[in-house]
Amino acid sequence: MKQHPLCTDTEHAPNVMEMNVPAGLKREWAELQTRRHFLGRSGKVLGWAAMASLLGGRALKGDSHANGQYGAPAGESLKLPHFAPKAKRAIYLFMSGGPSQVDLWDYKPHLTDLYDKDIPDSVRGAQQLTGMTAGQARFPVAPSHWAFKRYGETGTWASDLLPYTARMVDDLAIIKSTNTEAINHEPAIMLMNTGNMNAGKPCLGSWLAYGLGSMNDNLPTFMVLQSKLNTKENNQPVSSRLWSSGFLSSEYAGVGLRSAGDPVLYLTDPDGVDRRVRRNMLDAVNEINRQTYEELGDPETNARISQYEMAYRMQTSVPELADFSKEPKSTWDLYGPEAKDPGTFAYNCLMARRLAERGVRFTQVYKRGWDMHDNVTGILPIITGETDRGCYALVTDLKQRGLLDDTLVVWAGEFGRTVYSQGGLSHDNYGRDHHPRCYTTWMTGGGVRTGITYGETDDYSYNVVKDPVTVRDFNATILHCLGIDHNKLTYKFQGLDQKLTGPVPASVVQGLLA
Amino acid sequence: MKIRESLALFADSWLPRSRTTRVQWVSALALSVAFVLLPWIVRLDGKPHADWEQFLGRFHPLAVHLPIGLLVLLPLLEIAGAHRPALREAAVFVLGLAFLSCAGSLALGFLLAFGGGSVGTVVTRHMAGGIALTIGVLLCVLTRPWWVSGSVDRIYPVLLASVLLVLVWTADQGGTLTHGSNYLTQYMPAGFKRWSGLAEASAAGSFYEKHINPILDADCTGCHGAGQAKGGLRMDSYESLMKGGKDGAVIVAGSPEKSPLLTRVTLPPGHKQFMPAEGKPPLRAEEIAWIKAWIQDGASPTATTVAGITLREERAELPFQPVGDYSALMPEIRQMDQTQGAKLKLLSSKPEDGLILFTVDAAGSFGDEQLRQFQKFAPYIVEAELGRTAVTNASFDTLKQFTHLRALHLEETRVTGDGLAKLAPLTQLTYLNLSGTQVTAAAVAPLSAMKNLRHVYLYNTPAQPAPGIGQAQPIARSQP
Numbered sequence: 001m002k003q004h005p006l007c008t009d010t011e012h013a014p015n016v017m018e019m020n021v022p023a024g025l026k027r028e029w030a031e032l033q034t035r036r037h038f039l040g041r042s043g044k045v046l047g048w049a050a051m052a053s054l055l056g057g058r059a060l061k062g063d064s065h066a067n068g069q070y071g072a073p074a075g076e077s078l079k080l081p082h083f084a085p086k087a088k089r090a091i092y093l094f095m096s097g098g099p100s101q102v103d104l105w106d107y108k109p110h111l112t113d114l115y116d117k118d119i120p121d122s123v124r125g126a127q128q129l130t131g132m133t134a135g136q137a138r139f140p141v142a143p144s145h146w147a148f149k150r151y152g153e154t155g156t157w158a159s160d161l162l163p164y165t166a167r168m169v170d171d172l173a174i175i176k177s178t179n180t181e182a183i184n185h186e187p188a189i190m191l192m193n194t195g196n197m198n199a200g201k202p203c204l205g206s207w208l209a210y211g212l213g214s215m216n217d218n219l220p221t222f223m224v225l226q227s228k229l230n231t232k233e234n235n236q237p238v239s240s241r242l243w244s245s246g247f248l249s250s251e252y253a254g255v256g257l258r259s260a261g262d263p264v265l266y267l268t269d270p271d272g273v274d275r276r277v278r279r280n281m282l283d284a285v286n287e288i289n290r291q292t293y294e295e296l297g298d299p300e301t302n303a304r305i306s307q308y309e310m311a312y313r314m315q316t317s318v319p320e321l322a323d324f325s326k327e328p329k330s331t332w333d334l335y336g337p338e339a340k341d342p343g344t345f346a347y348n349c350l351m352a353r354r355l356a357e358r359g360v361r362f363t364q365v366y367k368r369g370w371d372m373h374d375n376v377t378g379i380l381p382i383i384t385g386e387t388d389r390g391c392y393a394l395v396t397d398l399k400q401r402g403l404l405d406d407t408l409v410v411w412a413g414e415f416g417r418t419v420y421s422q423g424g425l426s427h428d429n430y431g432r433d434h435h436p437r438c439y440t441t442w443m444t445g446g447g448v449r450t451g452i453t454y455g456e457t458d459d460y461s462y463n464v465v466k467d468p469v470t471v472r473d474f475n476a477t478i479l480h481c482l483g484i485d486h487n488k489l490t491y492k493f494q495g496l497d498q499k500l501t502g503p504v505p506a507s508v509v510q511g512l513l514a
Numbered sequence: 515m516k517i518r519e520s521l522a523l524f525a526d527s528w529l530p531r532s533r534t535t536r537v538q539w540v541s542a543l544a545l546s547v548a549f550v551l552l553p554w555i556v557r558l559d560g561k562p563h564a565d566w567e568q569f570l571g572r573f574h575p576l577a578v579h580l581p582i583g584l585l586v587l588l589p590l591l592e593i594a595g596a597h598r599p600a601l602r603e604a605a606v607f608v609l610g611l612a613f614l615s616c617a618g619s620l621a622l623g624f625l626l627a628f629g630g631g632s633v634g635t636v637v638t639r640h641m642a643g644g645i646a647l648t649i650g651v652l653l654c655v656l657t658r659p660w661w662v663s664g665s666v667d668r669i670y671p672v673l674l675a676s677v678l679l680v681l682v683w684t685a686d687q688g689g690t691l692t693h694g695s696n697y698l699t700q701y702m703p704a705g706f707k708r709w710s711g712l713a714e715a716s717a718a719g720s721f722y723e724k725h726i727n728p729i730l731d732a733d734c735t736g737c738h739g740a741g742q743a744k745g746g747l748r749m750d751s752y753e754s755l756m757k758g759g760k761d762g763a764v765i766v767a768g769s770p771e772k773s774p775l776l777t778r779v780t781l782p783p784g785h786k787q788f789m790p791a792e793g794k795p796p797l798r799a800e801e802i803a804w805i806k807a808w809i810q811d812g813a814s815p816t817a818t819t820v821a822g823i824t825l826r827e828e829r830a831e832l833p834f835q836p837v838g839d840y841s842a843l844m845p846e847i848r849q850m851d852q853t854q855g856a857k858l859k860l861l862s863s864k865p866e867d868g869l870i871l872f873t874v875d876a877a878g879s880f881g882d883e884q885l886r887q888f889q890k891f892a893p894y895i896v897e898a899e900l901g902r903t904a905v906t907n908a909s910f911d912t913l914k915q916f917t918h919l920r921a922l923h924l925e926e927t928r929v930t931g932d933g934l935a936k937l938a939p940l941t942q943l944t945y946l947n948l949s950g951t952q953v954t955a956a957a958v959a960p961l962s963a964m965k966n967l968r969h970v971y972l973y974n975t976p977a978q979p980a981p982g983i984g985q986a987q988p989i990a991r992s993q994p
Contacts, residue, residue, distance in 0.1 A: 079863040084834065155799025216874040328974060357901070359874040401925065402947040402971030483862055 177455020931957025
């Protein structure tokens with residue numbers, strides 16, 4: 001193995017045994033070779049072996065990097081999009097924690113009559129429950145606390161908790177039959193985002209960045225916006241593993257904008273450093289990195305160079321992006337006053353629209369707090385109050401600006417919630433446990449057939465009875481809207497042609513396509 | 515004399531000679547009469563009946579395929595039997611089996627229709643076809659021996675051929691019941707459709723023809739149509755609809771609230787007078803809204819639009835017009851990336867899908883002069899993203915040469931709209947975004963002549979001031 005220029009601890013120690021010294025001295029030296037010497041040396045060897053196996057063939061060959069060469073556009077060499085896309089970019093509103101489909105979308109009027117009655121065993125089947133309700137003696141039906149009304153020309157049912165989203169039901173494709181295999185947050189959210197319950201796979205945004213490349217070189221291709229926490233809500237953690245590029249080059253990982261203070265830390269030049277000095281410094285650093293790349297062929301070195309360059313360009317593009325002062329009054333009328341407060345969901349929706357305008361390929365907005373094991377009637381109105389208007393404003397704004405024609409918007413959580421109450425059930429309150437078998441999501445925009453409700457659930461909103469949509473199918477459909485055949489966007493890693501939808505066959509949901 | 519002789523001869527050959535055949539004929543005749551009378555014995559009243567009837571009845575679609583297969587096989591056996599007599603012997607068995615399976619399917623069909631409460635002209639036709647078919651096969655069974663013996667050699671082949679024709683027709687009716695009437699022709703190639711006269715009569719039909727009549731056709735004419743006219747009301751044509759039934763008019767033009775039609779479909783579903791009756795599903799909310807708006811607007815048979823209803827037009831998308839071969843220009847196209855800051859990218863992996871012009875990196879420094887540099891690639895560019903650039907009205911002189919342009923983004927530029935008419939030669943253009951510019955209503959007026967231009971966005975312009983919350987709409991013109 002060639003030695004890294006910055007790595008000094010593997011330099012050849014002089015071998016005393018081969019030196020031209022008296023034999024007595026050699027013997028004396030050999031006696032000094034202690035157990036400590038042995039362990040120290042073998043440790044280094046083991047370390048190198050481990051590193052080689054971690055980097056796999058990539059470090060040695062350096063050929064699996066998509067671009068092959070620094071600076072080539074990603075999409076072109078991959079021959080992507082596979083076909084003319086309907087959507088050029090996507091915005092994914094991720095409702096982390098598992099929104100209750102029973103209280104928001106999946107209207108089951110007769111549940112009122114079944115209040116506090118046990119749901120039949122035939123409906124639950126042999127399902128394994130979470131540890132949180134598996135011990136419950138009863139599974140009493142908790143009808144939704146809120147009334148549902150019909151909206152739009154399509155007469156779609158929506159809960160009173162969604163007064164704004166309800167205004168645009170005719171523009172949505174509401175999927176009632178989304179279902180997942182995972183029942184706990186971390187695996188379920190990983191599955192939604194990366195197509196696999198275990199961490200380590202690239203997420204949807206990274207696949208898009210890798211496959212389609214950038215439309216705007218001055219901003220990252222994939223951006224992540226986290227919404228501020230509301231401590232009244234039960235906030236399950238959201239970690240950077242969800243926007244990780246996994247085994248793809250790290251330049252395809254999501255770039256987060258902070259919800260408070262500077263959107264990106266240390267983006268402003270320190271006092272006394274002007275653009276020219278910064279440029280000179282970067283040129284020098286890049287030169288060193290390029291030499292390193294030529295010597296070692298590690299593609300991550302190239303990723304580092306492009307990240308430095310991106311940060312340099314973001315020094316001018318991000319302040320312009322985050323400057324909302326030129327937004328007309330109609331914007332604030334639409335998004336509401338909350339949108340002026342950085343880090344709120346409404347602010348992030350407006351930011352997502354601005355990113356879409358600026359050609360950012362994929363923006364994922366996270367809103368945590370949908371995990372309601374108790375006190376649904378207390379918390380659900382708070383979180384819908386935070387998110388409902390933002391969703392409506394974003395879609396409406398994209399539509400009036402003519403951006404919805406080629407932007408895909410997705411609203412989804414990682415699973416739904418049970419129709420039976422977790423813990424005590426009263427007429428005023430109840431809790432709901434995780435429910436993977438059916439949950440409601442929606443899509444709209446480029447490539448989506450709007451004004452439809454897709455899939456049906458049984459009378460208990462428990463099992464899908466018609467047109468199930470698995471997470472694989474869901475992701476395959478998203479890729480399709482962006483002109484990608486999910487079976488063809490692959491990356492060779494660990495001997496497999498890895499893809500977002502995984503090895504189990506997935507299919508594009510034709511019923512959702514325009 | 516001659517006539518009498520020949521009649522005698524005829525009778526001799528026709529009338530059953532032996533006792534057994536006479537018994538066969540009499541019982542067959544009785545059976546046929548029973549089949550014919552079946553619809554009167556088992557009256558389809560449109561109400562669902564016992565569960566076991568439905569359960570068994572639902573095997574009908576499965577069971578019918580057995581007689582179909584046997585009846586199609588039969589002529590093949592008969593023809594091939596000319597050379598291999600063993601096949602003719604097999605044909606006797608196949609024919610007998612065909613009759614039994616026909617009778618069985620007929621019984622299941624009745625259970626399905628009666629048990630499930632289906633009625634309608636297609637059901638009636640399918641039923642009539644099934645009965646005729648069963649009788650036809652029965653007659654085949656009886657006449658085949660004549661054919662074999664050579665005494666009367668025409669009747670059986672003619673009967674068999676007619677049975678096959680009836681089979682095709684009945685099967686088509688059945689298919690219509692399960693898959694809908696346009697199942698076979700929906701994806702027929704357009705050329706073939708035109709040739710067979712199945713092409714859509716006219717895309718520019720009236721609101722009544724395109725939206726009202728289909729609703730009535732789907733949900734009402736089963737009871738109020740050519741097949742049945744309950745209450746003396748027929749809704750299958752505009753004239754009969756406006757004439758009303760024996761209780762008077764059902765539509766009062768201009769006043770939906772006084773029109774019994776609308777009242778009846780908006781009652782609570784449990785109500786005695788609710789329509790569609792007999793537990794059929796209620797009309798959808800949007801359908802009711804269309805009917806209401808149409809009556810409000812005068813219930814015209816010819817009007818193409820109705821106030822207050824904007825319809826999502828299910829217009830076929832404009833097919834991609836492949837652009838010419840630009841492979842020779844590829845090196846230059848790549849070079850444009852470096853020099854102009856704007857870049858040309860392939861729309862998809864198929865080069866003939868054309869190129870997209872991205873300018874977002876160059877933005878403010880990209881003006882009319884820079885756009886002119888791309889003139890060379892004009893016929894290959896299908897999408898031009900010029901939003902937030904420095905282009906002005908002068909850009910139209912360059913853009914008019916982008917003959918394959920489908921989408922043009924000019925949002926938040928200094929374009930004011932003078933000269934937009936120059937874009938008229940761009941017949942492929944379907945999308946034009948002028949949001950946030952200073953275009954006026956007068957300046958965009960010439961665009962209405964471009965018939966493929968479906969999506970024009972004028973948000974935040976003098977032509978369309980910023981709308982208030984809740985009514986924001988793009989101008990998506992529904993008709994050319």
